């Protein structure tokens with residue numbers, strides 16, 4: 001389960017830049033040390049470094065300032081325009097909804113926001129554009145959204161004042177909460193980021209939702225990782241979820257309990273979605289299919305994990321368009337929240353659904369599909385998975401979502417990866433372009 005969201009290359013923002021600057025200084029020194037004016041050069045370098053540093057800190061503060069700057073009439077007008085439903089009059093689907101999408105510049109958030117906008121619903125996004133993976137990809141997604149009339153606020157879900165302001169400006173009917181610290185291994189490097197976004201941020205968001213009048217219905221992303229060390233497959237919603245194998249999984253499990261509390265006390269309508277390994281165009285660079293593609297194209301070896309007794313690992317890979325349909329189906333069927341003024345007026349729905357594909361594919365099979373579409377052979381480095389009780393495969397039971405959401409995945413891994421590779425090549429190019437990764 002730990003490799004569900006495989007972050008083979010956790011980012012260490014800033015590290016590379018510092019090393020590069022150090023080498024440059026050293027080279028400059030070597031060049032000019034022989035002349036008698038070495039002292040002057042040293043002085044010059046010190047001055048340059050000082051002015052560079054002060055410029056850097058100016059850039060830092062100003063970007064922080066701009067990131068935190070929201071509000072004002074123009075800003076509110078942009079929010080309102082973006083939030084306004086534009087369904088064709090008389091359309092069967094009704095008046096349309098106004099959805100606040102958190103994590104809108106993320107992989108799933110971008111696709112859901114676009115799908116909502118395209119069918120005429122109003123969408124406002126919020127994202128903090130953190131550097132867990134290349135923020136320029138998030139900026140590119142934001143630009144895509146902007147070209148379709150979706151406005152994304154740059155802000156953190158821990159900013160209660162910003163959230164209150166957003167609900168003040170727009171009576172959101174729904175919140176699609178996708179902002180989170182994702183990734184499984186990165187939790188060992190930066191555990192606090194999981195508490196910050198997945199626990200504290202979730203509570204701040206729920207507080208804003210329960211205070212809002214009217215209260216929105218909430219659909220949010222949990223994860224298949226809550227099934228933890230279970231070995232009964234397929235995973236069904238009623239199976240136990242009390243043995244998580246990572247801090248990430250534990251924070252998602254906590255989210256399911258925390259949302260239950262807000263449902264119980266304040267009457268918030270809650271739908272939790274347990275996604276199974278989502279992939280596709282505009283995907284996440286920290287996931288295995290993505291980093292495999294990058295390495296295969298660069299001629300670098302990839303690390304393929306194998307389970308105990310040489311059993312291949314398998315994952316229930318789910319194509320992004322299918323996940324989007326599940327998210328929109330959840331929004332469409334979410335019952336209303338019942339509270340007003342922070343008080344519950346009656347019971348509100350609390351639902352949990354698996355969103356998977358139901359046909360697990362082994363990792364070596366994933367690699368050969370990638371090789372076919374990339375027309376490059378992979379250099380495989382097969383290593384044994386550390387034996388700590390990881391399940392050899394994930395497999396979703398989706399009968400509940402099928403029954404209640406009309407959820408029916410239609411894209412298999414071969415077709416889905418073909419679309420991913422097409423996007424990858426158009427976005428990054430065939431060679432290791434400058435837009436490639438820092439880590």
Ligand SMILES: NC(=O)c1ccc[n+]([C@@H]2O[C@H](COP(=O)([O-])OP(=O)(O)OC[C@H]3O[C@@H](n4cnc5c(N)ncnc54)[C@H](O)[C@@H]3O)[C@@H](O)[C@H]2O)c1
Pocket residue numbers: 004005102103104105106107108109126127128129130138155156157158177178179180181182183196197201221222223224274275276277278279284
């Ligand atoms: N992709 C998968 O396979 C998968 C599987 C299971 C669950 N999920 C869950 O689905 C959701 C979406 O995942 P994704 O793959 O699109 O990930 P993503 O990292 O691409 O998107 C998450 C977005 O949230 C933003 N964000 C993080 N913390 C924030 C904060 N405190 N305030 C504001 N914005 C913040 C990030 O900048 C990012 O753009 C997440 O909750 C994730 O845990 C994803």
Ligand SMILES: *[C@@H]1O[C@H](CO)[C@@H](O)[C@H](O)[C@H]1NC(C)=O
Pocket residue numbers: 233234236237397398399400
């Ligand atoms: C799948 O889940 C449903 C409940 O949603 C359950 O009735 C059914 O037995 C499960 N199927 C399997 C094979 O576990």
